[in-house]
Amino acid sequence: MSFLEQIEERPGAAELRAASYRVLGLKRGASCVDVACGAGYAVAELARKGLKVTGVDADPAAVEAARLRAPGAMFHVAHSADLPLEDESMDGYRALRLFHLLEDPVPTIAEAHRVLRPGGRIVVGGQDYGFLLIDSSDQDLTDVICLGLxxxxxxxxxxxxxxxxxxDAGFQDVEVSVHSQVVTEHQQMAPQLKAAAGAAVEKALITQQDADSWLxxxxxxxxxxxxxxVVPTLLVGARR
Structure with missing residues (x-):
């Protein structure tokens, strides 16, 4: 599987997607755009619920994978701040695992406001890396390694x-919820742990000996x- 597919098939990923659909609360026949759609898992699931779904991603390879998973949906290769959609053309807007990649979320949220109809629903969110919890006998070192991540x-x-x-963009009834994934299988997070420790060494936050000892x-x-x-994900829902 590709990296994007691995993310969507981790334990808890399906439950998180389902939670985001509940925040949207869209009825059958409604139109929805999934921005940063990745491998198209959400697009396919929303389409099976009877929604008219458009998937958007800046990565052409991701869009190709998503087309195979949801052949009946519409797709565009585009940036989240410049969507090829008409003003007030969507009943729902969804974007997860996107905002840690953006220098500024404001243009993307402004674009979401533009394409949503009055009364339309939005759900955005993702992991906040400052909330990541990892148990260790040396919690101070762990906190520094998380900074590396x-x-x-x-x-x-x-x-x-x-x-x-x-x-600030004019959305109303904004609500925040937290959905936490508890991981007790070391192998499930081993690549992220190694990457975090390596990044902390690269940033001169710790020594290689510290990294090897912690790993x-x-x-x-x-x-x-x-x-x-414990990996928390924030979901933020609102009405246009």
Whole structure:
């Protein structure tokens, strides 16, 4: 599977997608755009619910994978701040796992406001890297390594700003919910742990010896069934 497909098939991913659909609350026949649609899992699921779905992603390869998963949907290769959609043409707007990649969420939210009809629903969100929890015997070192993970994203804490951004853009009835994924399988997060420790070394936050020691501890925790990570995702819903 591609990386995008692996993300959508992790434990808890289907439940998170379902939670985002509940926030939208769209009825059969409504139109919806899924921005940063990735491999098209949400597009396909929303289409099966009877919605008229358009998928948008800046990555042509992602759009090609999404077309195969949801052949009846409409797709565009486009940036989230420049959607090829008419004004007030959508009943729903969805964008998850996008905002940590953007330097500024404001143009994207302004574009969402433009394409939604009055009364239309929006749900945006994703992981806020500042909320990641990993158990360790050295929590101070763990916190520094998590900063290394944050350094790999353009805007690692962007999701916590989305309530303000939506209100400033004129959205109403803004609500925030948190959906946490509890991970007790070390292997499930081993690549992210290695990437975080490596980034912390690159940023001179820790030494390579610190990184190796911490990764070794996390691996031992996994073998002893003592590994624990909690990955919260924020969903922010509102009405146009």
């Amino acid at each position: 944050e350094s790999r994203a353009v805007s690692p804490r962007a999701t916590r700003t989305l309530r303000d951004v939506l209100l 070794g501890e996390q691996s031992r925790r996994g073998r002893r069934d003592r590994f624990l990570a």
